[in-house]
Amino acid sequence: MAIPVKEHDAVQKYEHASSLFPEQFIYHRAFEFTLLQSVRFACSDAPRDLMVHVHDDGPDFPLLHTIFKSYKQKNPLTGSHLTSLLSLDDKDTPALQLADMFANGLQARSVEFLSGKRDQFSDDEIFMLDRSNVFVWTKELGEDILYMHLKGKGLPIPKELEEAAKSRHPELDENT
Numbered sequence: 001m002a003i004p005v006k007e008h009d010a011v012q013k014y015e016h017a018s019s020l021f022p023e024q025f026i027y028h029r030a031f032e033f034t035l036l037q038s039v040r041f042a043c044s045d046a047p048r049d050l051m052v053h054v055h056d057d058g059p060d061f062p063l064l065h066t067i068f069k070s071y072k073q074k075n076p077l078t079g080s081h082l083t084s085l086l087s088l089d090d091k092d093t094p095a096l097q098l099a100d101m102f103a104n105g106l107q108a109r110s111v112e113f114l115s116g117k118r119d120q121f122s123d124d125e126i127f128m129l130d131r132s133n134v135f136v137w138t139k140e141l142g143e144d145i146l147y148m149h150l151k152g153k154g155l156p157i158p159k160e161l162e163e164a165a166k167s168r169h170p171e172l173d174e175n176t
């Protein structure tokens with residue numbers, strides 16, 4: 001999951017956005033999205049597969065473990081396939097080193113592309129990307145999520161946010 005900071009920051013201008021999308025939101029939502037996508041991928045052929053997730057043993061592991069447990073509880077269908085989250089030292093675990101190398105390479109190329117420093121990917125990079133599952137967060141997605149959150153909580157919706165959401169989703173006018 002890629003969340004360009006510029007797209008994330010564009011949503012932060014709205015009231016209540018920082019409480020729904022706090023600074024640590026970017027990595028935490030990417031982590032949850034990875035859990036969801038891995039279950040979807042693993043269960044596409046074998047719907048009863050169970051999996052263990054591994055994360056490096058950095059200082060944020062206890063918080064990620066809490067997020068993992070909360071995600072399982074809030075998403076029981078997906079969570080039923082997630083058995084545990086383990087902490088391993090990536091210096092001692094070649095598979096984690098390889099995953100880090102892959103992620104760092106993909107991130108570097110994506111940043112170059114998004115910043116306009118490159119306008120295309122090589123055939124090898126396209127081959128690698130085609131076999132990856134990449135989702136890019138957009139300002140519009142953030143606005144839509146914030147709109148639905150505010151509406152669901154009965155909080156005031158800024159006019160600019162409401163107009164933006166309704167321009168993309170005319171059916172929202174029917175539900176007011």
